[in-house]
Amino acid sequence: MPTTSHLAHLSQLLSAREIITDSSLIEPYCTDQRGRYHGQAFAVLQPHSVSAVQSILRYCQQQQIPITPQGGNTGLCGAATPHSCTAGKGIILSLSKLNRVRKLSLADNTITVEAGMILADVQAAAKQANRYFPLSLASEGSCQIGGNIACNAGGLNVVRYGTMRDLVLGLEYVLSDGQLVSHLNPLHKNTSGYEMSQQIIGSEGTLAIITAATLKLFAPPQSILTAWVGLENIQAATDLLSALKNHFAERLSSFELISQSALSLSARYSQLQEPANAKWHILFELTDSLPTQDLTEPLINVLEQGNWLNAIIADSETKRQHLWTLRENISAAQRSLGASIKHDIVVPIEKVADFIESCQQRLLTAFPQTKTILFGHLGDGSLHYNVFIADILSNDVYHYEKEINQVVYEQVLQHQGSIAAEHGIGQLKNQWLSQVRTPAEINWMWAQKHYFDPKNILNPGKVLPPQP
Amino acid sequence: MPTTSHLAHLSQLLSAREIITDSSLIEPYCTDQRGRYHGQAFAVLQPHSVSAVQSILRYCQQQQIPITPQGGNTGLCGAATPHSCTAGKGIILSLSKLNRVRKLSLADNTITVEAGMILADVQAAAKQANRYFPLSLASEGSCQIGGNIACNAGGLNVVRYGTMRDLVLGLEYVLSDGQLVSHLNPLHKNTSGYEMSQQIIGSEGTLAIITAATLKLFAPPQSILTAWVGLENIQAATDLLSALKNHFAERLSSFELISQSALSLSARYSQLQEPANAKWHILFELTDSLPTQDLTEPLINVLEQGNWLNAIIADSETKRQHLWTLRENISAAQRSLGASIKHDIVVPIEKVADFIESCQQRLLTAFPQTKTILFGHLGDGSLHYNVFIADILSNDVYHYEKEINQVVYEQVLQHQGSIAAEHGIGQLKNQWLSQVRTPAEINWMWAQKHYFDPKNILNPGKVLPPQP
Incomplete structure (x- = not known):
């Protein structure tokens, strides 16, 4: 027709x-x-x-x-x-016109929103009710919550609050034949048979169309401590992470790794000073729901014990913004450089140091003209590993993508990691999926796809690797 | 053969x-x-x-x-x-002989254990490494972690740490044809296609046999504050819950509701004094990873603001044990009474008060000779709603089970709840499953069952309702 x-x-x-x-x-x-x-x-x-x-x-x-x-x-x-x-x-x-708050429950600490609501608007609606919705990522001013759920988004606060999957209590979605499945009641425990909604979360619109969700809310942070530490190696960074998690528990809400090259780039772009001179940098934040919580003294104790003495603790909101701007501008600063081959990857935290070293070595051996801009959410082991090739700053760089991916992903796999941490698979990575999933899983994914979408109308060409 | x-x-x-x-x-x-x-x-x-x-x-x-x-x-x-x-x-x-710790990673804050390990042994292994595994429930001295995962167990600390599903980072399982799927790397973010392990968690052994898992660990609690409050109505209890969550955030690790009848029964059985004289009782605990955290003063502030003035704060470990023994002995005290018709149910927290009132009314109208022993994890809206019939304290009580379930579950559904919170479905509730799941979900569950277990050898007769 x-x-x-x-x-x-x-x-x-x-x-x-x-x-x-x-x-x-x-x-x-x-x-x-x-x-x-x-x-x-x-x-x-x-x-x-x-x-x-x-x-x-x-x-x-x-x-x-x-x-x-x-x-x-x-x-x-x-x-x-x-x-x-x-x-x-x-x-x-x-989904952008489905963008209402359907309900906010203080007793259940939940908000029910439609899929097209912008993430920042969800955060604002929570704030207005003196609550906090913790998902936070670079595009929060324009990304929509349905998309966040569809790709199981992560971002800055996963170390404390988990990924989107952890924040969804109820889901509403439309199946390919138009049937509606709606479970939006805020049930904090519910084990009644296999959980179909768990299949829909992270399926990137290939199994159903998400129309609404009931999300967990939290107490708003009242005391905030932001700090920056320059370090000579990743091992020191993971030691610091361990110490902070074990002392401050959930109060550690973000723990970001920034390489010196990423910092320099962002500092130039932002016209801000580099806070420290070191090979690696950590920006972390402790937050507390109690308004008068003194986090500085216990933090200084931890830093003294571990010999992380050059730490800078932000002593004003201006200083705090300075530090976060350096982190947040990395992506924009990169874009201003030109096109790069991006990798959104994850390895066990205990293997991050090893991974970075051996990946860098292999990459420079195979492609001496590459330069890596590395940063990421070390608190959960996920890294943005972006490779530039000198003199090729246009989209022509993608001609080398497959070969460069081969090197990077091989190292990811050798370090027991995954090729996709928080950006999903889409049409960029589906040909790599069988590297991290067993044939049994790939077969099952196809069976799911055929079951949910027998006419292959839902986001065809995405997520699934070539059919076995 | x-x-x-x-x-x-x-x-x-x-x-x-x-x-x-x-x-x-x-x-x-x-x-x-x-x-x-x-x-x-x-x-x-x-x-x-x-x-x-x-x-x-x-x-x-x-x-x-x-x-x-x-x-x-x-x-x-x-x-x-x-x-x-x-x-x-x-x-x-x-699975009891598969009971080793395979690995503990301090950097990743994870422990990898085999399915047959007893829950208390997992807790102990974490403690030995100065970490904390939070799943805690009555049978922790004999239940096994594989069973906890298979039924997505809950227990006392869900308000802070979530259910078993939230605590699993990696899973290893054997499919019905003997194939092994093993993803035990501690990846804190990993969105690479549909997540098959999410299907296995909570499937009660009907889709695959879980052999090992990688579990999240946490900072050990160092400061603990345990308190008891007698209240005249549930609304006051949910207000208190809201206030505590919003002041103390994740520090609120348990929030238990106990009815006066449950308390009296347990106090007699335990030969302990009742801590308060009221219609309803709340036992809650705040825990903090910092050793010298003063929680008492901020708690008193909260209690004063909300007029919860009769709260008892445990001022010694003996007193704390006294309070917890009263809670923990409810089940044993009940058993000593005889057989009852148990309901492991959940409703939104904002509807708990209404649910309890109308359910009690309907039940007494239909069965004037019933007596309800009610307690549960109000922090997450789940209740243990156990119905005794006077003079029928043998298994004969089960003759009335269907009729009593009908009344209770009808009220659960009218209050947007679920018939299964943390004990699963097994062979006790599968005939009720279609009350809380749509036909689309039930059909899909059967499709999953046929896909994973085409010969119907894995725990037949469990979880799934009659085939449509």
Whole structure:
């Protein structure tokens, strides 16, 4: 059936404001934020109700129209850009108009929000109720909570609060045939059979369309201590992490690793001073729900015991912002340099030092002209390992991607890590998935896909590796 | 094939010490701890290695021999007792000899243990390394960690540390055809495709046999404050919970509700004094990783603000033990009374007060001769709602189970709760499962079962409701 006929049908199901067909308006939805992936779609649908999502899925399944679900379009693995296999014959399903708070329960410490709500708005709604929603990441001003759930996002506070999977108490989603499954009651324990929602979380829109979720809230941080330590080796950093976790328990809410090259780049870009002169840098934060909690003295004790004497403790909000800006501007500073080959990877914390050393060695042996900008969430072992090639700062660098990935991922695997920590798989990494999953798991993933999406309309071309 | 022939084959796969065939030795494995379920098996197999588990599964699948996996046999829903549908033609697979610590990583704050390790031994191994494993429940001296994972156990500390699902970082399991899937690396973030291990957790041995797991560890509590408050209504209790969570954040590690009747029963049984005279009682604990943390003063502030003035703060370890003994002896005191109809249920915390009131009303209207012993983990909304019938203190009480369940579960559902909080489904509740799951979910559960266990050898008769 031709596109015009689909549009005629869809316009009977949806109101005019829910359908975008103007190609210049569609274009931004078809390109990812890094400008790396370009797709095609004959329409963007932005339903204002869950029942409209159901109608869309019923129609698209019947007509086998591919659907690319999209939140804030901030993903880094191309999951939200239509895959070339859809050949422009599909639609983009934008969840952005489903963006209400449905409920906030103080007794249960939960907030129920729709999928299209921007992460920063979820944080703000929690704050307004004197609560705290801890997911925090670079794109929080534009990414949407449904996308965060679909790719099991991580970010800065995982060391204390876990990833998105840990923050979801209830989920509502639409299956490929339009059926709604809605479990939004804030049940803190519920073991009643196999948990289907656990399958949907992290499946990047390939099994169902998430429309709402009930999320855990926490006590707002009242005392905050931010500190910076320059270190000569990673071992000292993981020792510090261990000491902090064991002294301060959940109060350690972030623990970030920054290489000297990442720091220099960001400091130049930010026009800020480098806080220390060392090979490696750690930015960490302790937070406490009690307003008058003195964290400085116990921290100084810990730092003295471990001989981390050059630590800088932020003594003002300005200083704190200075330190965080250096961390947060790394990505922007990198972008200003040009294109790079990014790796969102994770290894056991006890193997991070070893991994970094041997990966760097192999990489420089194979590609002497590479330069690595390394930073990441050492508190949970995940690293952003970004490789630049001198003189190739355009997208041409991607010609070398496969070979460079080969070196990096081989080292990740040798150090018992995974090729995907917090950005998901999308269309960037599916060909690598069988490196970290057994054949039994890959077969099962395909069985899930066939079961949930027999007509292959939900985000085709994403996550799953070539079918065995 | 007759049993003797199976035994002959199995004795080629296993050593003599791994096979129990003496019927008097088999008997204890065939009865659950409440003496409610009795099953039959022609042998108990207790493999000493994962490869022996694999051999057993390969043989049993080939021969279609039903397997009932068993840990410490402490479950309350009959999941570990052979179902009558196996008609004595199956074996019990005891994991108890797979009970080693495989690894403890201080840098990653994790412990990797085999499935048969007793929960208290896992706690002790963590403690020895100056770390803390938080899962804590009545049967911790005999239940096994594999069983805890298989039924997604909860217990006393869920308000702070979550259920077993939240504590598992890596899982190793054997599929019904003997294939091993092993992901025991301590990866704190890893989003690489659909997460098969999330399907295995909470599946009560019906999809795979868990052989080992990598578990999160935490900082050991150094400062502990235990308190008891008598209250006239549940609303005051949930207000107190809210205030404590918002002031002390994760320091609130348990928050237990005890009804006056449960307290009186336990106090008589324990020969201890009742700490307060009130309709409802709360026992809660604040813990801190800092050794010199003064929690008393900030707690008194909170209690004053909310007018919870009759709180008793334990001022010695003896007093603390006194309070906890009263809580912990409720179950034993109940058992000494006779048989009861137990409900392990959960409702949103904001609905607990309403639920208790209307359920009690309906129950007394329908069955004036019932008496309810109510206690539970109010911090996460889960309740143990146990119904006695005057003059029927033998197992004859179960004749009334269906009718009483009907009343209780109807109220649970009307209050947006679930019929299974932390004990699982087993063979006690599978006929009720479709009350809390949609047809789409039940169909999917059956699809999972057929996929993972096409010959229906893994714990048949458990968890799943009648096939649609």
